[in-house]
Amino acid sequence: MDRQAFLNEIATALEVDVALLKDDFELTKDNWDSLAQVSVMLVLDEYSTRKVAVEELSACKTVADIVALLGPA
Amino acid sequence: MVEVAVALTRLQAGDIEMVRAWRNHADVAGQMEYRETITAEMQARWFGSINNGSNYYFLLRVDDEAAGLLNLKNVDVQAGTGESGIFLAPGRVLDGMAVFAAAIGLTDFAFATLGLRELRAHILKGNRRAIRQSTGIGYALDAGQEAIENQRYRVTPEAYRAATARFRSLIAARFSVRVQP
Numbered sequence: 421m422d423r424q425a426f427l428n429e430i431a432t433a434l435e436v437d438v439a440l441l442k443d444d445f446e447l448t449k450d451n452w453d454s455l456a457q458v459s460v461m462l463v464l465d466e467y468s469t470r471k472v473a474v475e476e477l478s479a480c481k482t483v484a485d486i487v488a489l490l491g492p493a
Numbered sequence: 494m495v496e497v498a499v500a501l502t503r504l505q506a507g508d509i510e511m512v513r514a515w516r517n518h519a520d521v522a523g524q525m526e527y528r529e530t531i532t533a534e535m536q537a538r539w540f541g542s543i544n545n546g547s548n549y550y551f552l553l554r555v556d557d558e559a560a561g562l563l564n565l566k567n568v569d570v571q572a573g574t575g576e577s578g579i580f581l582a583p584g585r586v587l588d589g590m591a592v593f594a595a596a597i598g599l600t601d602f603a604f605a606t607l608g609l610r611e612l613r614a615h616i617l618k619g620n621r622r623a624i625r626q627s628t629g630i631g632y633a634l635d636a637g638q639e640a641i642e643n644q645r646y647r648v649t650p651e652a653y654r655a656a657t658a659r660f661r662s663l664i665a666a667r668f669s670v671r672v673q674p
Contacts, residue, residue: 449622450621450622452589453589453621453622453625453626454589454590454592454593454596454622454625454626454629455589455593455625455626455628455629456589456625457589457590457593458589458590458593458629458660458663458664459629461590461663461667462659462660462663465663471666473496473667474496474497474590474591474667474668475496477590478588478589478590
């Protein structure tokens with residue numbers, strides 16, 4: 421899996437500069453809105469080998485939590 | 494197998510005090526043009542004015558929990574127009590994907606069931622979440638609205654279908670969306 425390509429797509433989904441997208445980047449009520457969540461889920465559907473559950477995504481607090489949903493590298 | 498049940502059921506008289514409490518909450522009122530406290534009497538009068546065939550107000554339930562209010566108001570089937578609106582119950586901000594699914598359910602109902610040809614929405618200029626949600630399903634800011642505080646957006650069935658095409662299978666795989674007018 422191309423981690424950088426994945427992060428680029430997550431940055432696009434969150435509408436943030438990819439340079440700001442460190443593991444501890446926090447998902448807040450200002451950036452973790454409905455469009456961001458469905459857009460990130462689309463990216464996960466593309467990159468993950470499993471179907472990520474809505475509940476798992478909703479529980480994410482940081483970018484590291486999103487990356488963890490990809491499973492083992 | 495779908496994971497989350499999203500239901501839009503017509504607002505009933507027994508729901509309106511719960512909705513009034515949400516609507517008066519600072520998190521909700523702060524995103525509205527009208528921000529004064531709404532009394533029980535005002536709410537009852539309002540319900541009397543919208544509980545008819547020109548207005549569809551739906552209680553949003555996510556896995557059977559009341560989570561917000563969606564509406565199509567001032568529906569004119571002859572003209573093919575209506576105005577949409579949505580607000581979430583305070584504290585339901587993490588239901589983002591379910592809200593997106595609900596917005597798709599509402600818009601499908603407007604275009605496919607009622608046969609409307611255009612929906613409008615008014616959104617406060619600073620309400621970034623609502624603007625992103627709306628533009629994400631195809632709404633566009635009307636010309637000449639840039640300097641206005643409560644801005645008007647519009648969407649046609651064509652723009653809606655184009656904007657939501659990439660989300661359809663994702664939503665269908667994870668949500669069951671039921672609209673009960």
